[in-house]
């Protein structure tokens with residue numbers, strides 16, 4: 001075969017850097033979330049892999065982005081299966097060619113309402129919604145400058161790159177740096193500030209109000225990715241912007257239907273005119289088949305449920321706090337997160353992978369290692385995401401497993417103090433985590 005060695009080399013390079021990715025073969029079972037069946041191939045060292053010989057065991061998932069377990073919620077499952085029975089499977093084409101299935105019309109109304117916006121537009125994924133919108137809107141603004149947080153998600157970076165417009169990167173959540181960039185421009189030059197509400201690898205939150213203030217002062221549009229907040233924050237699941245009463249201060253709110261809402265798809269919400277422009281100009285929207293109607297029906301059910309019920313959100317936050325406290329009490333190196341995302345510092349790609357493997361092999365716990373390029377090199381971590389369905393027994397089992405793994409791999413037990421934080425920052429971990437610090441006898 002031609003050119004195979006190039007591909008081989010490319011994979012070898014990933015393996016040499018310990019960042020070759022292996023996906024766990026998992027089967028979730030309705031009613032038993034966060035448990036799932038994990039399958040592996042039985043291979044003896046020298047034997048050729050026989051994919052028919054597999055072994056299976058039950059594991060506990062601690063890294064799902066189905067944050068609230070809505071993917072197995074009774075009413076969401078019913079909405080999807082009813083819709084499939086009544087309407088069928090696929091959408092039958094792009095909306096341009098084949099029209100819009102009615103559930104998508106309803107879904108877009110639901111989403112506009114969720115964020116208090118005039119209109120919404122649904123895409124096949126959150127990735128596509130960011131990429132399509134950020135590659136299209138800036139082109140419609142003359143000489144547009146895009147100002148982007150350095151930790152923005154790959155889908156935003158791709159979109160910005162594809163727009164071909166000028167861009168400037170501001171240091172993560174750094175208002176002074178953002179203002180410096182804004183102030184250096186002609187106030188009349190069209191600008192878009194693109195950022196996230198909850199940053200998914202650190203669990204920190206953007207200073208949304210201050211960014212909106214700067215946007216007003218310097219004449220910039222605001223674009224926020226609320227992917228890791230919709231469904232989970234705000235009285236109706238409208239995200240951090242709802243919780244802080246700031247949705248009206250942000251021009252475009254983007255979200256996913258695939259994480260807390262437990263289904264699939266992405267969306268943007270904003271003014272009728274902005275939505276109409278993306279609908280009319282974005283190739284990533286126009287030239288691809290719409291979501292299946294059953295997906296839209298399931299998403300509607302999930303959104304409506306979480307609009308009316310805060311139980312899942314409250315349980316979620318409680319479990320998160322209990323998990324943080326349990327890990328903190330064992331002096332495991334929690335990184336300071338203000339949200340439901342719990343990053344555990346490892347700081348080494350090889351050890352991170354080894355810790356993850358050991359948790360799976362010895363403790364039946366699944367936590368995917370987070371390595372470059374998802375996070376910068378040298379900041380590798382385990383990213384733990386509790387759900388309302390993780391019990392206290394699950395938390396205890398997780399804590400014991402992590403302690404054993406840390407001991408086995410000789411990873412340090414010490415409260416994380418952030419390698420580039422100053423002395424005063426060191427006190428803040430327990431504060432930021434809102435944890436109770438138990439004074440030991442000594």
Ligand SMILES: *Cc1c(COP(=O)(O)O)cnc(C)c1O
Pocket residue numbers: 125126127128130153155196200225227228256257258259265266
């Ligand atoms: C996962 C993710 C996306 C993409 O959403 P999908 O619906 O999974 O395609 C966008 N932004 C952020 C910050 C994400 O973590």
